Amino acid sequence: MAGSTGGIPKFNPQRRNARSGPQRLPAEGRQGDTPDWPLGPITIGEDEAWKQLWATPQAVAWERLGWTRTVARYCRIMVEAEMPFAKAPVRAEARQLEDKLGLTPKSMRMLLWEIVEDEVEGKRQESSSSVRGRIKAV
Secondary structure, eight states: OTTOOOSSOOOOTTOOBTTBSOEEEETTOOOSOOOOOOSSSOOHHHHHHHHHHTTSTHHHHHHHHTOHHHHHHHHHHHHHHTSTTOOHHHHHHHHHHHHHTTOSHHHHHHHTEEEEOOHHHHHHHHHHHHHHHHHHHO
16 A cells, blocks of 8 residues: 555644544533434433433534434444343444444544543643642742
């Protein structure tokens, strides 16, 4: 593969695109109502997982990208994959969808998604670290 750099894309804050990274996702997760379930009847397990998934930081990106149906398919497969006697292909599909949805550290890096603390928390951390630096310097 001549000319191919391979590997994980480098984070470049100057490169911004609405459909690709980098994207800063709030550590507190997505706020607001959970989207309506798009795949017909929902089980109790799917309903619980659906609500949990839409409260994650990644859900902010999913909403921007319009991935509601993909997340619903993942939710359905994930619930099935977590059953005690789930078949290997179901578990494999769940892992693949986890990667596509940015639910693993490696896939978040590949998608150029970064979970960040809110601005107030970030400033609080900066000021406490600068105080530590001054104490160390004295």
